[in-house]
Amino acid sequence: GSAGGIGESVRSYDINVPTQAVCGAWTRKGWKPGLKPMATDSALTGRLIPALSSELRCSRRRVHSGSHYTIGHYFLETAAILNRLRESGVLTIDLEFAVYLDVLGAVGISTAGVLRASDLPLKGIAYHDSLERKGVAEEDAREIKQGILAALLTALEQDTGG
Structure with a gap:
């Protein structure tokens, strides 16, 4: 999926393979931060990281x-919320991933995620507009999507034994 990159070392189109995710909530009383981190499947995550690194090395x-x-x-x-999350070690944000992780976990399915930092919310819109004008975003997105698909296939082949 795509996500906003907020980690200090995360650049546009970098990948985060989360080790854990937290889900925040909007309630009638306002914003309620998530409390309990949910772990991803460490074995699958462990296979995805080298496969992605290999596919995206160039x-x-x-x-x-x-x-x-x-x-x-x-x-x-x-900016205040994003800076607090960054300071707590969060690398990426989105609107869905932790919900999927929670629902799948509730029915006994462990999973992992591959999130592409499609934007850097703390850098602002002018930063992203300059990448678009240079044609960097479209070219990188295509190359990275192909690398992600190849890495997922590699990790799944390892998972099923062939």
Whole structure:
């Protein structure tokens, strides 16, 4: 999936293979931060990281593995919230991943994720517009998507024994 990259070392189009995710929530009383981190499948994560690193080695993009946070509602990602999340070690944010992890975990399915930092919310829109004008974003996105698909196939082949 795609995510906002907020980690200090995360650049546009870098990959995060989360080790854990936290889900925040929007309630009637306002924003409620998530409390309980949910772990991803460590064996699958362990296979994905080297497969992705190998597939993307020529692309200038790095593969990270760390915390992820699912924001509970659009437009909650204020600079103050994002900076707090960054300071707590969160590398990426989105609106879905931790929910999927929670639902799949509730029915006994362990999983892992591959999240591409499609934007860097703390850098602002002008930064992303400059990448688009240079044609960097479209070219990188295509190359990275192909690398992700190849890495997923490699990791799944290892999982099924062939």
